[in-house]
Amino acid sequence: MSGVRSIVLAAGGTGGHLFPAFALAEELVRRGIAIDLMTDTRGDRYGTSFPARSIYRIPSATLASRSPADIAKTTFALASGVKRAFEVLKDVRPSAVIGFGGYPTYPPLVAARLRGIPTAIHEQNAVLGRANKMLARRVTAVATSFEKTKYLERRLAEKAVLTGNPVRKVVLDAAARRYEEATIDGDIRLLIFGGSQGARFFSDTMPLTLFALSDDVRKRLRVVQQAREEDIDRVREAYAEAGINANVAPFFSDLPARIAEAHLVIARAGASTVAELTVIGRPSILVPLPHALDNDQLNNAQRLAESGGAWCIEQRSLSPERLADHLQRLLAEPGALADAARAAKNAGRPEAVRNLADFALALADRRRPDVARAG
Structure with missing residues (x-):
């Protein structure tokens, strides 16, 4: 050398x-x-x-x-x-x-x-x-x-x-974008991903969850979702049948920019996910990966939830109906999402x-x- x-x-x-x-x-x-x-x-x-x-x-x-x-x-x-x-x-x-x-x-x-x-x-x-x-x-x-x-x-x-x-630098660049508070009648940009290994749970749960939302909320949704290759077709079909505008793919190379665009993120709670959400400053619903030996994702999610920057919901207690009810209330209060975005940003390093x-x-x-x- x-x-x-x-x-x-x-x-x-x-x-x-x-x-x-x-x-x-x-x-x-x-x-x-x-x-x-x-x-x-x-x-x-x-x-x-x-x-x-x-x-x-x-x-x-x-x-x-x-x-x-x-x-x-x-x-x-x-x-x-x-x-x-x-x-x-x-x-x-x-x-x-x-x-x-x-x-x-x-x-x-x-x-x-x-x-x-x-x-x-x-x-x-x-x-x-x-x-x-x-x-x-x-x-x-x-x-x-x-x-x-x-x-x-x-x-x-x-x-x-x-x-x-x-x-990464691409995340720091995305962090320069100011959070745009959702309006009461405008588009709602929702980002869903499960970390680098994907999450079949979200493929099974999210279409049912979003279909259960009220008609006026559902028609405003602009969904970006990561799904495993083998799940993509059925997830796309489910959203199409529900009349939901959705971009479903196995991987997004520009994920930090998509986080910055989102009004709300629904994700697992891996360490890099939590770090990027806080540096960029976006509100999130975190569903930690269950059955982890050390409960690392649960600990990550709880720390961010305690700061006010996220909502932590364990998968064992989460049904499409419960998540839909939680989403319906959150999306009706854009100010609460903006407050969570600020809290997440304050927790970032x-x-x-x-x-x-x-x-x-x-x-x-x-x-x-x-x-x-x-x-």
Whole structure:
């Protein structure tokens, strides 16, 4: 490798991990740092064109169960990943390695520690994820997105720094658009999406929900909805039969701009979703992904709801009729949506990407990262 100073970022191949890594990469490249990415085979499937000098696919696996066979399979894959990452780091010689969660970050960070390279993890959620929980004791420092992070206690909290969850430049650009309050008789722009993995629940629930709204509200709706490829035709047909103007697609590359256009967002509560909603400043109904081992999305949604920027409704207690009733009341009060938009904006951390870049450079300089001590 050339003599340009470099930092390696390690991120699993989901949007929730890749997008904050992407945001940090943008900022560090702007500051003259070369970035290399270590990821799994899903790498760049979201069309992010990750701003890295090189992208390395590192063997990894997620523990599917506690069966001896799965444990052995996962252990072998992670060991192979550590070996491969150890070899790559010999050539790249980065000043630091920073992981963004998910099991694909485990091999690069373990290999970096073996080579004596400063390491850190960034936790996007209000709950320390499983892989990050395993790594927290091994790394030099921990960056957090929330003032309080569940499972980050005692000695681990001593090396934790609050940076916020960084968002990409395209999100910061969208945040410049002022929230346009809906009028009592104008169009209602509704955005529905389920995060990078999609949400069949919304495909099943939303057409029934919106059909149950009053005629005068339904005819004003302008719906943009993300749906899985296999659900698109039936969702489009359902909206067409209900006479609802809807744009349904499996992926929107300009999602931040669509968030900025929306009067109301209905979504899951992944960390990147919550970060983008707050930086842009849009009101939302959040339906956390159920059955998550650590209830990370529920914690994320509850934190935003407590600020007044969202309404959190758990899926187990949500029916199309209940959601329709909630929507009918909200859409009849544009002022309440505008208040929630302001509260969401106040909860945002647009400075998070600068904070995390400062944190990364301090780590690379072997200085104590100290943006703000996490509680």
